[in-house]
Each structure stands twice: as structure tokens, then as C-alpha cells.
Amino acid sequence: MEMIQTPEINLSAICHILTLCVTGLLILVLDLFINDQKLLPFKIDKKLLPYVALGGVILAGISSMNDFGPAVYAFNNTIAADNFAAFFNVIFCIGTALTIMISINYMEQEDLNHSEYYALLLFATAGMMLMALAASLITVFLGLELMSISLYILAGFNRAKVESTESALKYFLLGAFATGFLLYGMALIYGATGSTNLKEIAAAIKGDTLNSATLLYLGTGLMVIGLGFKVASVPFHMWTPDVYEGAPTAITAFMSVGPKAAGFAAFFRVFLVGLGGITDHWVSLIWVIAALTMTVGNLTALAQTNIKRMLAYSSISHAGYVLVALVAANEIGSTAVLYYMLAYAFMNIGAFTVVIVLGKKGEENLNLEDYSGLASRHPLLGFTMAVFMFSLAGIPPLAGFFGKFYIFSAAIKAGYVGLAVIGLLNSVVAVFYYLRITVLIYIKDPVREFPPLSISPFTLAALVIAVIGTIQLGIFPSWILEIAQSSSLF
Amino acid sequence: MELLIFFIFGGVAVLAAFLMIISWNPVAAVLNMILVMFCLAGLFVLLNAHFIAAIQILVYAGAIMVLFMFIIMLLNLRGNEPIWKSRDKNVLLSFLGFLLAVGAFIKLFSTLKASGLNQGTQIGEDFGTTALVGKILFTDYLLPFEIASILLLVAIIGAVMLAKTKID
Numbered sequence: 001m002e003m004i005q006t007p008e009i010n011l012s013a014i015c016h017i018l019t020l021c022v023t024g025l026l027i028l029v030l031d032l033f034i035n036d037q038k039l040l041p042f043k044i045d046k047k048l049l050p051y052v053a054l055g056g057v058i059l060a061g062i063s064s065m066n067d068f069g070p071a072v073y074a075f076n077n078t079i080a081a082d083n084f085a086a087f088f089n090v091i092f093c094i095g096t097a098l099t100i101m102i103s104i105n106y107m108e109q110e111d112l113n114h115s116e117y118y119a120l121l122l123f124a125t126a127g128m129m130l131m132a133l134a135a136s137l138i139t140v141f142l143g144l145e146l147m148s149i150s151l152y153i154l155a156g157f158n159r160a161k162v163e164s165t166e167s168a169l170k171y172f173l174l175g176a177f178a179t180g181f182l183l184y185g186m187a188l189i190y191g192a193t194g195s196t197n198l199k200e201i202a203a204a205i206k207g208d209t210l211n212s213a214t215l216l217y218l219g220t221g222l223m224v225i226g227l228g229f230k231v232a233s234v235p236f237h238m239w240t241p242d243v244y245e246g247a248p249t250a251i252t253a254f255m256s257v258g259p260k261a262a263g264f265a266a267f268f269r270v271f272l273v274g275l276g277g278i279t280d281h282w283v284s285l286i287w288v289i290a291a292l293t294m295t296v297g298n299l300t301a302l303a304q305t306n307i308k309r310m311l312a313y314s315s316i317s318h319a320g321y322v323l324v325a326l327v328a329a330n331e332i333g334s335t336a337v338l339y340y341m342l343a344y345a346f347m348n349i350g351a352f353t354v355v356i357v358l359g360k361k362g363e364e365n366l367n368l369e370d371y372s373g374l375a376s377r378h379p380l381l382g383f384t385m386a387v388f389m390f391s392l393a394g395i396p397p398l399a400g401f402f403g404k405f406y407i408f409s410a411a412i413k414a415g416y417v418g419l420a421v422i423g424l425l426n427s428v429v430a431v432f433y434y435l436r437i438t439v440l441i442y443i444k445d446p447v448r449e450f451p452p453l454s455i456s457p458f459t460l461a462a463l464v465i466a467v468i469g470t471i472q473l474g475i476f477p478s479w480i481l482e483i484a485q486s487s488s489l490f
Numbered sequence: 491m492e493l494l495i496f497f498i499f500g501g502v503a504v505l506a507a508f509l510m511i512i513s514w515n516p517v518a519a520v521l522n523m524i525l526v527m528f529c530l531a532g533l534f535v536l537l538n539a540h541f542i543a544a545i546q547i548l549v550y551a552g553a554i555m556v557l558f559m560f561i562i563m564l565l566n567l568r569g570n571e572p573i574w575k576s577r578d579k580n581v582l583l584s585f586l587g588f589l590l591a592v593g594a595f596i597k598l599f600s601t602l603k604a605s606g607l608n609q610g611t612q613i614g615e616d617f618g619t620t621a622l623v624g625k626i627l628f629t630d631y632l633l634p635f636e637i638a639s640i641l642l643l644v645a646i647i648g649a650v651m652l653a654k655t656k657i658d
Binding site: 005006007009021074079130152153159 | 625628629630631632633634637638640641643644645647648651652
């Protein structure tokens with residue numbers, strides 16, 4: 001019997017993923033002992049589990065920060081632990097940590113405090129990290145599925161609410177369909193190039209050793225559909241508003257940041273590293289999708305009266321801006337995306353945190369009118385919401401402004417002036433609906449009674465971190481830009 | 491001997507496929523399809539592709555056919571229902587099916603003609619065997635293999651979370 005030669009196993013390259021998975025498993029196991037305390041030498045309370053999860057995410061974040069440095073290829077080149085992945089991994093950890101912090105109080109208030117929630121959040125984060133690290137189509141696919149399946153469950157976590165179940169079902173059915181497209185595309189690319197490894201795919205394209213160019217283009221098109229669905233770009237965005245509205249608000253905050261960033265990480269990695277040789281063939285397709293995504297997202301957001309739906313359409317339009325950077329396909333674009341996703345993580349989770357703080361069980365206060373006169377009753381909360389809205393609108397000196405600025409300058413530098421103009425016009429449209437909320441908060445009289453706020457310490461901390469992040473990134477962008485520059489794919 | 495086994499499996503597969511198309515009873519059609527899958531698995535075994543044969547039975551005859559059965563039972567389809575009979579006169583569907591069959595045959599014959607019957611591409615002796623697939627899974631694709639186990643765990647948690655009658 002022939003012995004199997006075990007490959008070189010470099011666990012340090014996936015240290016953060018391991019941390020997250022082990023913490024997730026630990027939470028599931030600890031949960032078993034809650035009803036049977038005699039079996040454990042120490043006492044454990046259900047309330048402790050979120051803190052275990054938070055600890056795991058912080059550890060994973062620290063280990064991601066240690067990843068900056070020379071790129072490490074591990075596990076037979078299925079993993080590429082470079083700066084690009086490290087930057088994204090830090091964004092994921094920030095997103096997940098903030099989500100856990102705002103969830104602790106929210107899930108208790110909604111009677112949903114199950115330990116599986118935190119375990120699934122960690123597994124989803126592990127999936128996102130895998131997508132950012134992926135150097136092979138197989139790893140992209142498995143990471144994406146790990147993330148998506150966790151999200152389907154999290155979206156339907158509030159089983160008592162019909163909307164939550166509806167959103168999970170919609171997300172699952174459409175998501176499974178999109179996965180089919182993605183997998184078909186991957187299979188065709190594999191058939192055309194003879195490899196699932198991104199570098200070998202690039203080499204096959206460059207060396208012109210393709211089995212069939214038609215299959216390669218078909219596969220590329222199908223992958224655009226699959227990944228376009230995951231980042232909610234038009235015309236694959238139909239699920240977004242319904243899912244964002246129905247899912248528990250903390251999960252909506254999570255979904256709008258981490259998975260979207262992960263989708264873009266995979267998008268950039270596959271299209272710039274793997275399919276960089278045929279840029280001419282896909283760039284016009286992405287151009288159209290980017291223009292449509294910005295325009296449809298912003299115009300539809302204007303008509304929304306529900307804040308969660310409005311933020312859903314706003315997140316669609318932001319996906320459009322990021323796609324502009326993909327079209328640019330240059331160093332500034334790749335840098336801008338890293339900066340933009342980090343800024344977006346702070347401002348969007350911040351905005352959803354305010355939505356959570358203003359809601360109560362059974363009375364979520366999701367109409368825009370419910371925000372009228374907020375500043376006169378709770379001036380600080382009104383101010384923070386205004387900061388997030390200004391930043392999302394892209395008004396200087398906040399983080400959102402610089403993100404947009406770099407993306408559009410990347411497009412202009414690459415010669416796509418038309419797309420940059422469409423993006424700028426869209427930013428102007430977007431100012432309207434973001435400012436409308438600010439106007440309601442500051443100028444209108446309250447239409448309802450504001451009960452005294454009861455913010456838990458962790459929610460407050462999340463809010464403070466989000467505000468500081470948004471302002472800090474806007475006023476002192478240079479140091480983070482330097483890191484982003486060293487992390488770009490070029 | 492090998493040729494004889496091939497003809498038995500191949501013949502039964504073609505016969506079962508034919509019965510599947512003409513049977514009026516959906517349940518009988520599905521059972522015939524399972525038979526086709528089994529025969530195909532037998533053909534894979536003849537090609538030394540044991541792993542693919544096992545997967546063929548597990549995935550197609552096992553999982554996918556159970557799904558078909560579920561759908562048929564949930565929809566409560568019966569052979570004598572008018573909606574079921576409406577496919578009788580569906581010209582468009584028949585035409586498309588005919589077109590597909592003709593296209594597939596043309597492609598098949600042109601490929602055979604181009605390569606000649608006896609000059610297949612040589613593949614490794616152990617291609618498709620369980621040993622080789624296992625070896626690749628535990629060397630080249632070790633990490634994806636391990637991630638798949640986490641993926642299945644998440645799916646199990648999801649099934650329990652969403653389907654349990656009461657969560658405590």
C-alpha cells in the first residue's frame with residue numbers, strides 16, 4: 001500500500017479562519033452545558049456566549065493584522081495570504097465585531113438570544129475571509145457558500161415574524177440560483193483553461209493555451225451574474241430590499257457590510273488576477289452594470305418611506321460605485337476599494353445601529369417620519385445619525401467623501417470619464433435622500449413621543465466606534481490610504 | 491465477458507429510459523429513471539471509475555430521485571389527470587425535444603467520425619478510482635475538503651434552527 005505524501009500544511013496562513021471556526025464550535029459546545037451545569041467545573045451563563053464570540057473575532061482581527069507583509073501561498077496554492085486579503089480580513093472582523101456588539105441587546109429584546117446566532121456569525125465571517133484569501137476558484141466557491149448558507153439561516157432567524165421567514169426563503173431560492181450560475185461559470189472556465197487556480201488561469205490566457213476561447217467568455221459572463229448577485233448589483237438586485245427589510249436589523253447591518261465586501265474581494269481577485277488577460281472583453285459589461293447599479297439604486301431609494309428599504313437601495317448604489325473601481329482596473333481603483341469598504345463598514349453599521357436603538361420590540365419605528373424631531377429630544381443620537389448620513393452622501397470631510405473621490409479619480413485616470421460623470425451625478429441624487437433624513441431629524445417637529453433611551457454599554461460602544469471611524473477616516477485618510485496602497489492587487 | 495456485461499447494462503439502460511418516457515404514471519417514470527441511473531453506475535464500474543459509480547448512485551439515485559419523488563407526491567400527480575395528458579399535444583415541446591436529440595446525435599457522430607472508433611484518448615489506469623480521488627482530496631485539495639465539513643455543519647445547524655418546533 002502506497003503512502004500518501006501529505007502536502008506542506010501552513011496553518012499560520014489560515015490562523016484567523018481557524019480561530020473563528022474553533023470559537024464557533026466552542027460556542028455550540030458550551031451551549032450544551034447551559035442546562036446541565038453539573039458537568040462543567042465552572043458556571044456558565046447564556047449571556048456569556050456573545051462575549052466569547054466577540055473575543056474570537058478580536059483575536060482573528062489581531063491575527064489578520066499580523067498578516068501584512070510578503071504574500072504567502074499555502075495549501076497547494078489554494079490560499080494567497082497577501083496584503084489585499086489581510087486588509088479585507090480586518091474589514092470583516094470590524095464588521096462582525098460591531099455586529100456582535102449591537103446584537104447583544106437587540107437579540108435579547110427580540111427574544112432571539114440563541115447561541116447558534118453567534119456561531120453562525122463566526123462561520124459566515126470565516127467564509128468571507130476564505131473568499132478574500134482565495135487563490136483558486138474552488139476556494140472562492142466554498143467560501144461563498146459557507147458565507148451564504150450562514151446568511152440564509154441568519155436572515156430567517158426571527159421565526160416568529162413572517163417577514164423574516166419570507167426574506168430567508170427569497171434569499172435562499174434566488175441565492176441558490178445565483179450559485180448555480182457561478183458554479184457553471186467556474187466549470188466552463190476550468191474547461192477552457194484546464195485549471196481552477198487563478199494564476200494558472202491567467203497563465204493559460206497569457207500563453208494562449210486555451211481549449212476554447214468561447215467557453216472562457218461564456219464562463220466569465222456567468223461568473224459576473226453569480227458574483228453580481230452576491231454584491232447586489234442591478235439587474236441582480238431584486239432580493240436586496242425584501243431581504244434587508246425582513247431580516248433582523250442587526251443581521252441587515254451585517255449583510256450590508258461584510259458579505260458585500262467579501263463579494264467584491266472575490267470579484268477583484270478573480271477578474272483582475274485570473275481574468276486580467278481578457279479585461280477588454282468584460283470591462284464593457286461591468287461598465288454597464290456599474291452605471292445601472294448606481295442609477296437604479298439611487299433613483300429607487302428616493303421613493304422609499306421605510307428606512308431599512310432606503311438603506312437597502314442605498315447599499316445597492318454603493319455597490320455601483322465600487323464596481324466603477326473594478327472597471328478602472330488600476331492601482332488607484334484597487335486602493336480606493338479597500339479604503340471605501342472600510343469607511344462603508346463604519347458608516348453603514350453606524351446607521352443601522354441608530355435604527356436599532358430607536359426601535360422597541362413590536363414597535364420598530366422604521367418609517368422615515370418616525371425620525372422627525374429626533375434632534376430636539378436626543379441631540380447626540382440625532383447628531384450621530386446626521387454624521388452617518390452625511391458620510392454616506394459623500395460630503396467632506398467625512399470618510400464617504402474620500403472613498404468616492406478616489407474611486408472617481410481612478411476611473412478618470414483609466415480613461416472612463418463618462419462613467420465618472422454618471423457616478424458624480426448619482427452622488428448628487430443621493431444627497432437628496434440622505435439629507436431628507438437629516439432635515440427630518442433637525443427641522444421637523446416630532447410626530448411621536450420619544451421614550452427615554454436605554455442604550456446598553458456595548459451598543460453605545462459600537463456607536464462611538466462607528467462615529468470615530470467615520471470622522472477619523474475622513475479627516476486623516478492618509479495613513480489608512482498608505483496601508484491600502486501597499487495592499488492593492490497591482 | 492466484459493462486452494456481455496456492457497450490453498446487459500447498456501440495453502437495460504436504454505430500455506428503462508424508453509419506458510420512462512412513455513409511462514403515464516409519474517411514479518413509474520421515476521422508478522425507471524432510477525433504474526437508468528443504476529445501469530449507468532454499472533457502466534462506470536466497467537470503466538474502472540468506482541468512485542464515479544458510487545457517487546452516481548448516492549447523488550442521482552439517492553438524493554436527486556428522492557427530491558423528484560417528493561415533488562410528485564406533494565403535487566399529487568396522477569396518471570389520469572387532464573393536465574398531465576396535455577403534454578400529449580404540446581407541439582412546441584416535442585419539436586424542441588426532437589431538435590435537441592438530433593443535435594446531440596449529429597455532434598456524437600461527427601466526433602466519432604473525426605476520431606475513429608478505436609482511438610480514444612488514453613487516460614491513466616487509475617482514473618476515477620476511489621483511491622486516486624481520495625489521494626487528491628487529501629493532498630491538493632486538503633483545505634477545500636476541510637472547509638466542506640464546516641459547510642455541512644452550518645447546513646445542519648440551519649436545518650435544526652429553522653425546522654425545530656420549539657427553540658429553547
